[in-house]
Amino acid sequence: MKRKTEIFNEKMENFSEIRFTNTVWELNVNVVAKADGEGGVELFRKNFFGELLPYGGKIDKREFLEGFKKLSVGNWKKTYKGKGKIVNGQEWQLEIVFGDGSLQRFSGENECPPDYFELSRLFRTSLAV
Numbered sequence: 001m002k003r004k005t006e007i008f009n010e011k012m013e014n015f016s017e018i019r020f021t022n023t024v025w026e027l028n029v030n031v032v033a034k035a036d037g038e039g040g041v042e043l044f045r046k047n048f049f050g051e052l053l054p055y056g057g058k059i060d061k062r063e064f065l066e067g068f069k070k071l072s073v074g075n076w077k078k079t080y081k082g083k084g085k086i087v088n089g090q091e092w093q094l095e096i097v098f099g100d101g102s103l104q105r106f107s108g109e110n111e112c113p114p115d116y117f118e119l120s121r122l123f124r125t126s127l128a129v
Contacts, residue, residue, distance in 0.1 A: 003046050003065060004074050004075060005072050006072065007074065008074025009069045012065060012068060012098075013065065013097055014099035014100070015035055015098055015099065016098050016099050017032060017033065017034050017035070017097040018032070018050070018068075018094070018097070019031075019032050019094070019096075019097075020031040020092075020093075020119065020123045021091075021092060021093045022091075022092045022120065024093045025067070029085075030046035031044070031045055031055065031089070032045075032046060032052055032073070032122070033059075033064065037058065037093075039061050040058045040059065040060060041055070041058070041061050041064045042054065042057075042058050042073070043058075043059065043123065044057045045054040055124070056124045064122070067122045070079075070115070070118070071119055071122075072115065073094070073096075073106070073107075073113075073119075076106050076113040077106075078105070079107030079108065080113060081109050081113040082108075082110030082111035083111075089109065089110040090112075091107075091108070091109050091122070092108050092112065093106070093108075094106045108113055
């Protein structure tokens with residue numbers, strides 16, 4: 001029987017878009033990775049007006065997926081929430097749009113899953129606490 005991570009990773013082979021949003025205090029980073037249908041992935045940053053601007057160039061899809069699969073996202077909880085009172089901390093969200101149009105969402109407030117900082121590196125952003 002296949003493990004949860006293996007099933008998730010197989011589904012990742014056909015992703016069309018991955019959206020990663022990370023907000024720390026009032027700083028907000030929105031990065032979108034889009035599969036281009038030609039074996040590549042292009043990174044974009046969303047600006048204040050919601051426009052997607054090229055960011056980081058084209059990446060080989062196989063290399064991108066290898067890095068993503070190492071994160072074991074398939075084992076992550078859907079929601080992470082830190083305990084205690086934090087007035088102005090970190091919020092993040094990861095949305096994956098698969099080729100069949102289905103969506104999977106992970107999010108957190110003041111708590112991150114294992115390998116979260118590797119996710120930030122994969123998306124070439126370092127906004128983390």
